[in-house]
Amino acid sequence: MAExxxxxxxxxxxxxxxxxxxxxxxxxxxxxxxxxKLKKLEEERNTNKER
Amino acid sequence: MKSITHKWLKIxxxxxxxxxxxxxxxxxxxxxxxxxxxxxxxxxxxxxxxxMMFILLISLxxxxxxxxxxxxxxxxxxxxxxxxGLLFGTLGLLTxxxxxxxxxGAFWVNDxxxxxxxxxxxxxxxxIVLRGSVEEEDKRGRLAAVYNIFAFVLxxxxxxxxxxxxAASIHPGTDGNPALSVGDLAPxxxxxxxxxxxxxxxxxxxLYSLLYRSTxxxxxxxxxxNN
Numbered sequence: 145m146a147e148x149x150x151x152x153x154x155x156x157x158x159x160x161x162x163x164x165x166x167x168x169x170x171x172x173x174x175x176x177x178x179x180x181k182l183k184k185l186e187e188e189r190n191t192n193k194e195r
Numbered sequence: 196m197k198s199i200t201h202k203w204l205k206i207x208x209x210x211x212x213x214x215x216x217x218x219x220x221x222x223x224x225x226x227x228x229x230x231x232x233x234x235x236x237x238x239x240x241x242x243x244x245x246x247m248m249f250i251l252l253i254s255l256x257x258x259x260x261x262x263x264x265x266x267x268x269x270x271x272x273x274x275x276x277x278x279x280g281l282l283f284g285t286l287g288l289l290t291x292x293x294x295x296x297x298x299x300g301a302f303w304v305n306d307x308x309x310x311x312x313x314x315x316x317x318x319x320x321x322x323i324v325l326r327g328s329v330e331e332e333d334k335r336g337r338l339a340a341v342y343n344i345f346a347f348v349l350x351x352x353x354x355x356x357x358x359x360x361x362a363a364s365i366h367p368g369t370d371g372n373p374a375l376s377v378g379d380l381a382p383x384x385x386x387x388x389x390x391x392x393x394x395x396x397x398x399x400x401x402l403y404s405l406l407y408r409s410t411x412x413x414x415x416x417x418x419x420x421n422n
Contacts, residue, residue: 153218158213165209168401175408182415189419 201404208363208397211390215242218387225228225381233297236381240290242395247283250276251319255347258367262339270336272412273343277322283399284316299365308366311353316354318346 219238227234254276261269292302292310303309325342329335358364367379380388 150220154217157220161212161216162209163230168405169205171405175405175412178412179408182412182419185419186415189422 204397205401208394208401211394212398213237215387215391215394219391222387223353225383230298233294234384236294237384238391240287240294241388242391243290244287245392246395246399247280247287249396250283250403251280251347251350253400253403254280254343258339258343261336261340261365265333265336267332267336267414268411270339272407272408273340274326275410276403277319278406279341279399279403281319281323282402283395284312284319288312288316304365306358306364306366308321308354308358308364310395315350315353318349322346337396 215238217237224232224234242284254273257269257273257276259272260266276372291312295304295309296302322342323337326335326339
């Protein structure tokens with residue numbers, strides 16, 4: 145009985161942890177997109193300045 | 196190539212910590228008096244604390260580098276590392292408090308090691324406050340870098356040297372390093388403890404790199420707006 149309960153606790157913690165890491169991967173993707181947009185914007189500004 | 200290596204390192208960190216959570220709760224641990232099953236907290240409390248030390252060491256490195264080369268990126272890296280260190284330190288304190296409740300009977304006891312850890316964290320919180328009080332970027336970076344070097348030294352004085360001098364600490368590790376000294380850890384616990392260290396180090400580095408990248412984006416946006 146007690147063994148079964150600790151299994152549930154461990155499983156729940158693993159699920160919570162995986163949820164946090166999934167959020168971190170999502171955040172990383174968002175940051176990558178923002179970095180790419182910013183790079184493009186910087187390049188556009190530099191081109192405009194050169195003109 | 197670099198991003199692929201980083202991606203696999205992060206995945207390895209996640210797998211390691213999933214193993215640590217499962218193994219930490221389910222694998223056998225020695226039946227010790229007083230600590231009993233709470234010894235399982237060593238995989239989390241010590242892991243987070245070591246992760247914090249690792250990331251604060253990175254912060255120190257970037258602060259020294261900033262003073263040498265004056266690159267704003269190094270200042271941002273030092274700041275991001277301190278923020279990550281504070282998060283890991285807070286988690287380390289919380290897991291320690293829970294452990295203390297079940298072994299010493301109170302969430303906080305008047306102990307040189309515990310008080311030293313709290314003061315050390317406050318020293319790093321002051322780093323964030325100091326940064327907020329200076330407007331000029333280069334001046335802020337220089338001040339923060341010098342303070343960060345002092346903060347690192349002070350932190351280790353508070354958590355390593357003063358508790359050893361007091362010699363009356365009930366926290367383990369007064370004679371060496373907790374969990375790392377010979378005889379501190381049962382052989383069956385090492386198969387979870389060492390992966391836990393690696394997993395928490397990777398997680399600290401991952402969070403730090405995310406924080407740094409988002410800080411750099413903020414910095415670039417404000418630069419673009421100013422130009």
